Amino acid sequence: xxxxxxxxxxxxxxxxxxxxxxxxxxxxxxxxxxxxxxxxxxxxxxxxxxxxxxxxxxxxxxxxxxxxxxxxxxxxxxxxxxxxxxxxxxxxxxxxxxxxxxxxxxxxxxxxxxxxxxxxxxxxxxxxxxxxxxxxxxxxxxxxxxxxxxxxxxxxxxxxxxxxxxxxxxxxxxxxxxxxxxxxxxxxxxxxxxxxxxxxxxxxxxxxxxxxxxxxxxxxxxxxxxxxxxxxxxxxxxxxxxxxxxxxxxxxxxxxxxxxxxxxxxxxxxxxxxxxxxxxxxxxxxxxxxxxxxxxxxxxxxxxxxxxxxxxxxxxxxxxxxxxxxxxxxxxxxxxxxxxxxxxxxxxxxxxxxxxxxxxxxxxxxxxxxxxxxxxxxxxxxxxxxxxxxxxx
Amino acid sequence: xxxxxxxxxxxxxxxxxxxxxxxxxxxxxxxxxxxxxxxxxxxxxxxxxxxxxxxxxxxxxxxxxxxxxxxxxxxxxxxxxxxxxxxxxxxxxxxxxxxxxxxxxxxxxxxxxxxxxxxxxxxxxxxxxxxxxxxxxxxxxxxxxxxxxxxxxxxxxxxxxxxxxxxxxxxxxxxxxxxxxxxxxxxxxxxxxxxxxxxxxxxxxxxxxxxxxxxxxxxxxxxxxxxxxxxxxxxxxxxxxxxxxxxxxxxxxxxxxxxxxxxxxxxxxxxxxxxxxxxxxxxxxxxxxxxxxxxxxxxxxxxxxxxxxxxxxxxxxxxxxxxxxxxxxxxxxxxx
Numbered sequence: 001x002x003x004x005x006x007x008x009x010x011x012x013x014x015x016x017x018x019x020x021x022x023x024x025x026x027x028x029x030x031x032x033x034x035x036x037x038x039x040x041x042x043x044x045x046x047x048x049x050x051x052x053x054x055x056x057x058x059x060x061x062x063x064x065x066x067x068x069x070x071x072x073x074x075x076x077x078x079x080x081x082x083x084x085x086x087x088x089x090x091x092x093x094x095x096x097x098x099x100x101x102x103x104x105x106x107x108x109x110x111x112x113x114x115x116x117x118x119x120x121x122x123x124x125x126x127x128x129x130x131x132x133x134x135x136x137x138x139x140x141x142x143x144x145x146x147x148x149x150x151x152x153x154x155x156x157x158x159x160x161x162x163x164x165x166x167x168x169x170x171x172x173x174x175x176x177x178x179x180x181x182x183x184x185x186x187x188x189x190x191x192x193x194x195x196x197x198x199x200x201x202x203x204x205x206x207x208x209x210x211x212x213x214x215x216x217x218x219x220x221x222x223x224x225x226x227x228x229x230x231x232x233x234x235x236x237x238x239x240x241x242x243x244x245x246x247x248x249x250x251x252x253x254x255x256x257x258x259x260x261x262x263x264x265x266x267x268x269x270x271x272x273x274x275x276x277x278x279x280x281x282x283x284x285x286x287x288x289x290x291x292x293x294x295x296x297x298x299x300x301x302x303x304x305x306x307x308x309x310x311x312x313x314x315x316x317x318x319x320x321x322x323x324x325x326x327x328x329x330x331x332x333x334x335x336x337x338x339x340x341x342x343x344x345x346x347x348x349x350x351x352x353x354x355x356x357x358x359x360x361x362x363x364x365x366x367x368x369x370x371x372x373x374x375x376x377x378x379x380x381x382x383x384x385x386x387x388x389x390x391x392x393x
Numbered sequence: 394x395x396x397x398x399x400x401x402x403x404x405x406x407x408x409x410x411x412x413x414x415x416x417x418x419x420x421x422x423x424x425x426x427x428x429x430x431x432x433x434x435x436x437x438x439x440x441x442x443x444x445x446x447x448x449x450x451x452x453x454x455x456x457x458x459x460x461x462x463x464x465x466x467x468x469x470x471x472x473x474x475x476x477x478x479x480x481x482x483x484x485x486x487x488x489x490x491x492x493x494x495x496x497x498x499x500x501x502x503x504x505x506x507x508x509x510x511x512x513x514x515x516x517x518x519x520x521x522x523x524x525x526x527x528x529x530x531x532x533x534x535x536x537x538x539x540x541x542x543x544x545x546x547x548x549x550x551x552x553x554x555x556x557x558x559x560x561x562x563x564x565x566x567x568x569x570x571x572x573x574x575x576x577x578x579x580x581x582x583x584x585x586x587x588x589x590x591x592x593x594x595x596x597x598x599x600x601x602x603x604x605x606x607x608x609x610x611x612x613x614x615x616x617x618x619x620x621x622x623x624x625x626x627x628x629x630x631x632x633x634x635x636x637x638x639x640x641x642x643x644x645x646x647x648x649x650x651x652x653x654x655x656x657x658x659x660x661x662x663x664x665x666x667x668x669x670x671x672x673x674x675x676x677x678x679x680x681x682x683x684x685x686x687x688x689x690x691x692x693x694x695x696x697x698x699x700x701x702x703x704x705x706x707x708x709x710x711x712x713x714x715x716x717x718x719x720x721x722x723x724x725x726x727x728x729x
Contacts, residue, residue: 194677194695199702203631204414207675207701210406214677215695232632240405241542241554 020062023319025050025309026087027067028097028107029123030074034169034200034225035099037256042122043069044292045302045362046096049344053310056345058352060319065310072098074225075171075200077106084111093319094309095119096302101126102172108138118321120308120328122301125250125273126176130370137321139328141301141308141365142273143375145173148249149180151271151377151393152221153188156247159269163191164247165217167208167233169224170197177223177249193217200228205236213242219268221247226257238264246270248380253297258385265382272297275364275376275392283341283362300341300362301373307344308332311359314351332367334358394551399684401553405542406680411672412665413561413630416568419664420623421641422648423575423657424616430592430655431612432493434506439620439645441517444638445484446621447628448525450477454532466536468560468629477625481617488513489613497609514639521635530633535559560630571622572661575615579657584611592655640705644671647708651715653722662723667708675701 027046029039050065059065070087072080080103087095088111095117098104104124112119113135121129121140130144156164166182168174174197182192194215198208212220212233220243224230230252237243238261248257248270258265274280280300287294294300309324311331316324331347336356339347347357359365366374379391421443428436436442453473457463464472492513496506538544539562542554579585584607591598591608599605624638631637648667652659678696686692699707715722 196700197702201634201636203627203634203637206406206410207672207704210410210672211675211677211695211697211701213406214680214697216680239537239542239558240556241546242406 020060020064021319023059023063023065023310023313024068024090024092025065025306026084026092026095026097027069027306028072028080028084028087028095029069029099030103031069031071033072033074033076034228035074035251037227038254038297039099041292041294041296041299042099042302043067044290045287045294045299046122046306048286048290049303049306049310052342052344053307053348056348058345058348059310059314060317063319068092072100072103072107074100075102077103080107081110088115088117092117093313094321094324096305096309097121099123099298100171100173101129101176105129105132105172108132108134112137116321118309118325118328120305122305123298124173126172127180128172128176130372134370136325136371139305139308139367139371141304141361141363141367141373142298143373143377145177146180147375148177148271148273148377149182149184151375152181152247152249153184153190154393155269155271155379156185156190156219156221157188161190161218161247163193163217164219164221165193165212165215165243166195166221166223167198167212168195168222169229169251170199173251174223177251181221181223181249191217198224198229198233200225202229202232205229205232206240209233209236209240209242212237213240217243219243219245219247221249222252223249224251226252226254231257231260234261234265248382250297253380253387255293255296255387258382258387263385266384267382269379269381269390271377271379271393273301273363273373273375274378274389277360277364279340279360279364280362286342294362303341304359304361304363304365307341307361308359308365310344311339311347311351311357314348329367329371331357331359332365395684397549398551398553399681401545401549401551401555402684403681405553405555407672407676409555409557409561411668413558413564414672415665415668416564417623417627417630417664418641418644418648418668419661420568420571420619420626421645422652422660422664423572424619424623425645425649426652426655426657426660427612427616427619429649431588432497432506432609434503434510435646435654436616437507437510437642438488438514438517439616440638440640440642441514441521441635442481442485442617442620443624443627443641444521444635445517445624446477446481446617447624447633447638448521448635449480450474450621450625451525451530451532451628451633453477454534458534464535466559467563468533468535470532470625470629471563474622474625478618478621481621482614484517485613485617486610489609518635518639525635527635532633533560533629558630560626564626564630567622567626571619575619575657578615584608588612643705644668644708647712650712651722653724656722656724659722659724666723667711670711671704671707674698674707675704 054064070083084107101124125145127146168178246268250272253272284294312324312327315327336358341362377393378389381390450473453476454470539557542556545555587603648663652663683691
């Protein structure tokens, strides 16, 4: 035991002289709450990138990266803020997260901005975050919902849908997305018969479905969460025969939905962020090797969010948020050599040699405007009880 | 044809859900009203008693499912119901022995018992969450529908579908059976009569040799059976989630008070009044009216009086109106 201690102390000393450090990256997702079924795979995605970099030993003269997980509850601002403060106190160098838009905004305003902490969210998609005052500290590898609204309107029109009923989960994400879908669909000449909110966590949605059914429409678009009210609304609509086909935006895409609803969901369709590329396929392979599902929603984006942190640190030569924050846009966009998933070591080498890189990553990262993804989408249809990607946009 | 369509749409979205919901409320309100009539206090722990009973049913159902036992087209939970009732009886009798009996011997005022029952409510609340967790639990199985909307449309050729879930059918049948049994017990058996006597005049009942502890025990047993049945039926029809039973407390009390506290008939009537008000006031009538209205007079708006978010507000308002104008309730219960 004594020997081991001395050995560890010696290693620590040696490592210290080589300027290597242990970089801590916080991972804040909703491990409990409305999207608890999505969060574990997302966290694994982010941790995969960290492990890749740690194993390569090329970050900042051999630094290692340690993930620190914390819960946002997805819809619990108080919990998310408290946990973010704890992470900052523990000395994280960057924060991958949050996940849902409301808590992400809360963490940004209450913790990140006052402490100068950089955040990259893989899944917060509210348009409101584009205009929030962030001192250049907030980025996201997912696109704004304003873009998803346009995509959804296109898909609906191509499938010959002329009128929709629209219900959304009563929070920042649901409200922003439903407004985007409504305005885009109406701009294309479609009719929105009703826009009604639903609350998550109720036992019974028959009253909400009654109102939606009364308004009518070709299909029902459910801008909610697949583990919560969204599931309840779909179940209740099918039970009462109010709607047969559902439009499913990003928050409703996940394997648990067809499992819970059963064969009646076949034929419903929607879209989720994601791109068709060999990069994505190679990422799915890497994820499979690490034992989780890389094609689950927002997982590639999580990998990319973590990767961007480490590449920006390398470019700045520092793990201090004040130093590397400005480099995130540089490493994410052109010009430079393109870096795909699994090539983080190569990117780190190029940056160490003073060259430029253009990180493409698993989700085709291209940051625009105030630091958000330009947005590539997968069109998804439920076929034989599975969410299948039928098209890329 | 339009008239039939309107009728079917009305049944599908208003009548069937409201009848099922009303039966569940009525069973819950019967428990509240019995406690009020015989033990003379408002039992705030009733919602969580329901949750506890339903929780045992969920656990036993899972056990039965794992053992491969099923009840054919009916939900396995019905087989689990007797066990759940037994478990719930044990819980309430232990609670009575440990908590309420002390205050009864002190001749504590009803308001003190109400506060005590709130304490019990928090304990039960925590107990249920500790055992099964705060999340949604699924335990329904068997045939989902008596008539599904698609079958109905194919059968009748109407535009509108009518769906009746198995759980809704079972709810109504079970509620009728429970109510008939209860009324038979209260009116025809010796024990039931002694309970009513105790409720009407405690001192006189004691003088005529009725054993109060026995009356109290039987009341708790009946209340536990009613609460568990109501909890399981609600869980089967909607979903089992501890917090939801806590929320049910308001409509249940509203039902009991509207009908007249202490009056079993009133509790049933109150349950249906509250259920129908909640559903009809938050329903968007556009669809039904469009079928009925002559051409060109169809409503353009949704014709919805209140958004569905205000469902519980409806119970509150009815409660206030009844308390203002008829404090003893519709069926002459005791004044609150």
